[in-house]
Amino acid sequence: MSNPVSSSPIKVRKLVPAGPADLSVGERRIVPVGSYSIGVFRIESGYYGIVNYCPHEGADLCKGRLTGTTMPTDKVSNYEWGCEGQILRCPWHKWEFDLITGQHLADPSFRARTYRVIENEGQLNIEL
Amino acid sequence: MNSAPLNFFDADVHVRWDDDQTIANRLPQSWKERWLVGAGHTQAGLRINPKFYNPREPLGTGLPKTVGLQGVTSADALVHEWLQPHGIDAALVSVYDAPNIATFGDIDYPLDVARTVNGWIEEEWLEKSPALYGSIVVATQSPEDAAKEVRRAARHARMLQVVLPTGSIFPYGNRRFYPIYEAAQECGLAIAIHSGTEGMGTSPAPTPCGWPGTLSEMRVTRSTTFLGHLTSMITEGVFVRFPDLRVVGLEVGVAWLATYLWRFDKNYKGLRSECPWLKELPSEYTRRFFRFGTQSAEPAEPASEFWRLMASNGLDATLMFSSNYPRWDHDTPAASHVMASAAPGKIEALKIGTARSTYPRLR
Numbered sequence: 001m002s003n004p005v006s007s008s009p010i011k012v013r014k015l016v017p018a019g020p021a022d023l024s025v026g027e028r029r030i031v032p033v034g035s036y037s038i039g040v041f042r043i044e045s046g047y048y049g050i051v052n053y054c055p056h057e058g059a060d061l062c063k064g065r066l067t068g069t070t071m072p073t074d075k076v077s078n079y080e081w082g083c084e085g086q087i088l089r090c091p092w093h094k095w096e097f098d099l100i101t102g103q104h105l106a107d108p109s110f111r112a113r114t115y116r117v118i119e120n121e122g123q124l125n126i127e128l
Numbered sequence: 129m130n131s132a133p134l135n136f137f138d139a140d141v142h143v144r145w146d147d148d149q150t151i152a153n154r155l156p157q158s159w160k161e162r163w164l165v166g167a168g169h170t171q172a173g174l175r176i177n178p179k180f181y182n183p184r185e186p187l188g189t190g191l192p193k194t195v196g197l198q199g200v201t202s203a204d205a206l207v208h209e210w211l212q213p214h215g216i217d218a219a220l221v222s223v224y225d226a227p228n229i230a231t232f233g234d235i236d237y238p239l240d241v242a243r244t245v246n247g248w249i250e251e252e253w254l255e256k257s258p259a260l261y262g263s264i265v266v267a268t269q270s271p272e273d274a275a276k277e278v279r280r281a282a283r284h285a286r287m288l289q290v291v292l293p294t295g296s297i298f299p300y301g302n303r304r305f306y307p308i309y310e311a312a313q314e315c316g317l318a319i320a321i322h323s324g325t326e327g328m329g330t331s332p333a334p335t336p337c338g339w340p341g342t343l344s345e346m347r348v349t350r351s352t353t354f355l356g357h358l359t360s361m362i363t364e365g366v367f368v369r370f371p372d373l374r375v376v377g378l379e380v381g382v383a384w385l386a387t388y389l390w391r392f393d394k395n396y397k398g399l400r401s402e403c404p405w406l407k408e409l410p411s412e413y414t415r416r417f418f419r420f421g422t423q424s425a426e427p428a429e430p431a432s433e434f435w436r437l438m439a440s441n442g443l444d445a446t447l448m449f450s451s452n453y454p455r456w457d458h459d460t461p462a463a464s465h466v467m468a469s470a471a472p473g474k475i476e477a478l479k480i481g482t483a484r485s486t487y488p489r490l491r
Contacts, residue, residue, distance in 0.1 A: 075368075076364070106398075107409060
């Protein structure tokens with residue numbers, strides 16, 4: 001499984017090596033990048049990167065539980081489970097983030113930065 | 129309908145009969161004796177126990193033929209002794225202790241008392257003066273029957289709201305109350321939650337930590353009962369299900385709410401998954417769906433601090449003038465610290481603007 005890679009080299013920014021592409025679905029690896037770190041997650045649809053820093057109070061976001069959630073709905077008492085394996089909950093206050101978009105589910109003014117992860121010849125690279 | 133200009137509205141005035149026989153005469157025969165006398169554990173009239181000793185309560189209140197300062201006893205007196213001298217154009221009236229019936233253990237007596245009191249409001253107040261608007265009291269023990277009574281009483285065009293007491297066996301976000309909200313929304317009525325009945329009848333203890341020893345403690349902590357209802361109604365989705373409903377907090381304070389909403393929003397951010405139907409922060413729902421009477425607003429020193437707190441959460445636009453006349457702690461417009469300290473640009477909203485955005489039938 002690999003993420004689509006842009007054919008235009010102009011769009012490829014700095015790449016940070018993130019180890020071998022050997023993670024199973026649901027697994028993660030936290031990669032130091034200078035003064036901070038980025039979590040690389042393997043989910044059903046591929047590899048995704050997200051900053052290991054919660055925009056709320058700075059917890060190690062990527063040490064949180066990867067789970068699903070009750071999907072936003074217009075109907076009261078409609079508990080529909082979805083996004084299984086795609087919701088990252090901060091270990092401190094349990095804020096929910098969409099791993100793919102970085103969006104906080106309760107308050108759109110919060111977003112964790114996400115990164116494209118490129119798989120190439122069995123190796124992962126984070127595009128900064 | 130009232131054709132006189134409506135520029136100043138009083139959202140909370142209490143009325144009452146001056147003789148319990150007045151209501152007895154309107155009740156079905158089966159309930160007359162209970163209403164007038166009661167027996168054993170069965171309480172008479174609107175009386176309900178346990179009741180706190182109230183040093184301000186006029187002697188004899190609760191006995192037949194006495195009214196004390198529970199309420200004004202005639203439409204004529206209300207218009208000439210309250211509205212006209214204070215330049216108020218119209219008032220929304222309710223019977224102060226009628227919501228007590230929602231905390232009786234039985235169902236049929238409260239249902240009949242509610243119907244009777246609502247009929248009395250219509251005939252003795254709304255039909256006596258076009259300046260008066262009414263509140264519908266309901267027996268929440270049977271929400272389906274209560275909804276029928278809401279639809280029946282709402283046939284009078286100047287009924288504006290359904291009034292519920294803060295003391296309740298369940299918080300008002302509980303889905304058991306939906307039939308009442310459905311009827312209210314359908315008829316264009318607001319829901320008022322008025323302090324009272326905390327710890328009485330079937331209500332739980334009047335403070336979240338148990339039984340206080342004095343009326344003083346109960347009065348101060350009343351806001352906590354209301355905040356339980358507000359939190360419940362927002363979280364359990366009442367406004368998602370009934371988006372045209374507006375809820376008025378009367379005699380529950382309001383300044384406390386500004387900082388409480390900081391807490392409510394904070395917790396929601398971590399617990400959204402429990403209430404996935406919410407689309408905005410709880411503070412947004414509060415601003416949009418709740419209104420508050422001015423009479424119980426907490427005075428601050430200096431007064432500008434009150435407004436700073438209100439504005440910090442956009443709550444200043446939720447306020448509307450309420451007097452609580454003729455209760456001992458009522459506010460005249462001149463004595464109201466909110467009215468006295470409001471910026472000139474806010475006066476129109478306090479007098480009428482907020483009321484119009486609250487009661488669909490007033491638009």
